[in-house]
Amino acid sequence: MTCSEVRAVLEACVDGELEGPVARALQAHLRSCADCACCHRAAAVLPHRIAALVAPALPDQLPAVRDRLRPRPASPLTAGLLASELILACVALTQLGAAGLSTAARTALDGGTALIDGTPSVPAVPEAGALVTLLLLTSTLIAHLAVIGGSRPQGA
C-alpha cells in the first residue's frame, strides 16, 4: 500500500472496519512508515479528544429555563392589535353584508326586468368598497401577525 492509500483508510482502520488482506497490508505499512504511523496514532486519539472537549464555565440555566416555561399573559401590544383587528373585521362584515343585500336586491330587480323584456340579466358583482375593505383587512391581519410573531419571546 502507498502512503496516500493508507491515509485514505486510516479512519476506517481505527473503527475496526478493515479486515483481511487490506488490514494486513495496512498494518505492514504502518510498521515500516513512521509518518503514517504518526497519522494513525492521531486518528486513533481524535475521538477521545472530542469526547474530552471542555466548554467555558457558564451560569446555571435552571432560572432561565423556568422563566421561559412560565406562561405569559398577552402583552398590551398584542391585545391592542387584536382589538383593532376585531373592529376592522366588523366593518368588513358590515360592508359585505350591505353589499350582499344590495346585490341580491339588484339581481332580483334585474331578473324581473329580464323576464318582462326578454333580455338576459347581468351577473352580480360584489361592491368595490367591500372588496377594498376586505383587502385592507387581510393585509392588516398579515402585518399584525408579523408584529405579534416578532414580539413574542423565544421559547414562550
Next chain:
Amino acid sequence: MIRSGLLKGGPPAVAAPEALAWAASGGDEDAFAALVTRYQRRVLGFAYHHLRDPSEAQDLAQEIFVRLHRGLRRFDSSRPFEPWFWRLAGNVALTYRRRRAADPAAADPPAGLAAPVSDDGGLGEALAALPPEARLPLLLHYFSGLSLEEVAAVMEITLPALKSRMHRTRAVLREVLEAAT
C-alpha cells in the same frame, strides 16, 4: 390525569434519569429541575462546541430544556432516557442552527463573546470551522454518546452515509490539526 409513563410500563425501578423523567412528565417540577441540573453541564458543552459562542450556547441549551419539558409526555419510561434526550437535543440543535443561519442578524456571533477554552490543541477551533452537518454527528456520537444508529436518525441519513461522512470529517480534522502543529 393519564401519564404516559403509566401507559408504557410505569416508573422504572433503578435508572434515576428515567425515574426523574417519568416524575417530571407527571408535572413534578422538582424532578424536572433535577434533570436540568444533572444534564446542563453536558448540554452547555454540546451547545458551545456546536455554536462556539457562549451566549448562543446558553440560548440553545435553554431551548433544549424547554423542548424537553414539552416533550416529556412522549418519553417512554421503560426505555433509556439519555439516547432519547440526546436525540431531542440533536434535533433542537439542527433546527436552531438552520434558524440562526436564516437570520442575518444572528448569523455572525458578536465579536469578543467567544471565550477561549482550555488547551484542546486547536481541536475546538478546527471543529468550529467545519460545516454544521459535519460537526454535529461528531459531537452527538463522541461528545454526547449517541450510538451511530441514533445519530443517523437525527441527521436523517443512512448508517453507511453517516459513517462515510464521519470518516471524511475526522480525516479533515486530523489534517487540519497536523498542519497546525
